[in-house]
Amino acid sequence: MSYRAVLRTPHALRTFLAALVGRLSYGVVFVSLTVAITVATGSYAVAGGAIALFGLGGVLVAPLRAGLVDRYGPRRVLPPLAVTYAGLLAGLAATTWRPGTPGWVLIVLAAVAGAAAPPLGPVMRAMWSQLLPDEAGRQRAFALDTVVEELLFVTGPLVAGLCIAAGAPAAGVALAAALVLTGTLAMVSSPVARAWPRVEAGAVVAVRVNRARLEPVLVASGLGLGLGALGLLIVAFATERDQTAAVAWIEAALAAGSAVGGIAYGARTWAASQRTQLALLVVALAGVLAVAGLAPGVAALAAAAALAGLFVAPTLTIAYLLADRSVPAAARTRAGTWVNTAFNAGSSGGSAAVGLLISRAPLPVCFAAAAIPLLLSAVLPALHERVDQQVEADPGAEHDDDRLEHLAGEAAG
Structure with missing residues (x-):
């Protein structure tokens, strides 16, 4: 199966493009948020602390978010996460647009935002497995997904740099909010999300570590x-x-x-x-x-x-x-x-x-x-x-x- 055949699989291109729009948010947000908080507070320590807790919040809560998606499906879990995450980023954009917001407020907003970030990458890979159950097709899909995701983390900082060059680093934070909300909602509207494997009510899918x-x-x-x-x-x-x-x-x-x-x-x-x-x-x-x-x-x-x-x-x-x-x-x-x-x-x-x-x-x-x-x-x-x-x-x-x-x-x- 070629890469073209992978993308021509029914609903694959639509779902993948939606996921990429949302995932671009993560490429844009780190540079934008770092510069926006630094400019707004004049403190590298506050910016560093906020970014560290933003990343730590995402890492610590990631298994919980993923477990919710596995159990209840992306259509029920991703939209609330995306709305919460985008709302918090919008709040960070508003509070960093001009100086004056206390540093502790920005740190708290960043930490909670990181914890709410929707796991679009893992969900997209799970969707690839639904779309392409054969090993060869899944290999090509995962390879394509990995490469494009890396390119997003190259492109994202360039987009953030344009906002910074225009004198509005907070605009990059607002753009990240818009991207993740738009991409997530488009992603869960795909028929692939509707066909998510169901877990029986009350059932817990345990994954033994081996x-x-x-x-x-x-x-x-x-x-x-x-x-x-x-x-x-x-x-x-x-x-x-x-x-x-x-x-x-x-x-x-x-x-x-x-x-x-x-x-x-x-x-x-x-x-x-x-x-x-x-x-x-x-x-x-x-x-x-x-x-x-x-x-x-x-x-x-x-x-x-x-x-x-x-x-x-x-x-x-x-x-x-x-x-x-x-x-x-x-x-x-x-x-x-x-x-x-x-x-x-x-x-x-x-x-x-x-x-x-x-x-x-x-x-x-x-x-x-x-x-x-x-x-x-x-x-x-x-x-x-x-x-x-x-x-x-x-x-x-x-x-x-x-x-x-x-x-x-x-x-x-």
Whole structure:
């Protein structure tokens, strides 16, 4: 199935475009809100605290929001979330349009807004699984979704920059509110939302944590740690050479590489299992990251970033696919949300950790250290694949969870 065939699936293009409009809000809001609060209060501390709580609110409440969607469906859960979130962003836009609002008010509004943000990405991936039950179609859809989502987080700050250049950063916050409300309402009006898998009244779909479900979460966390560290390392590398403006070009190279890698991955069928692919991609990304700090200049680092990017979108795509496949249909939103949350939390942790390391170690050592979480996250899929191969060769063997413990013990020894 080609990408064109994926988008020509009944109701797919309409639903996907609506989701993209809503998800663009998240690309616009962070830069807009940071600058708007800084300008309104004159305090970087207030702006930093507000943005931190905005992000933390989203991370902490994400599993709850996803569980509500799984249980009651997007048509009943997403509109109230979108209206609440958009209303709070509108309030932030109004209170930051001119100076004078107390900082604590902005911090509280930002924290509550983050907690109310509708989970449009996880819901869209669950809808892709409804639309395309076959593995090949779902692979292409998830790859396309991952690539476009990354591009939204490149486009969003540019849109926010236009509002800032016009002297109205709060307008970017208001635009984010309009985008999420419009996109969400259009998304839930799709027939795909009406066909959401129903959960019987009073029933609770429990998702037991096991290695199959933990695996994509750990990989996403390792990927987030590595990329979060890389973002700050790029800034330090360019600043050390008095070429801070080159940061944007290096980040663009990373995004471009990821887009190319994601589209290429989704366009063909691969002989190796998804777990083998995942382990190989993560190890390859770790290898590029480990040597990137040896680049002689910013042009070479941009080339290394583009090469690293080739492995980013495919890794995320497979993580989402494995999470989606490991749960029943009535738990898909939660599964995708855990992967997304792990990646975002890892990204924040990676930035914080490498920020402490930069002042204590040479940059090449910092780049190599940033690759360690990636290498560690590749262990579980590699062991899991080995277990599956041994069980397939010897169906009467011991239970694969017990065998995995045995193999993990061997690896530790």
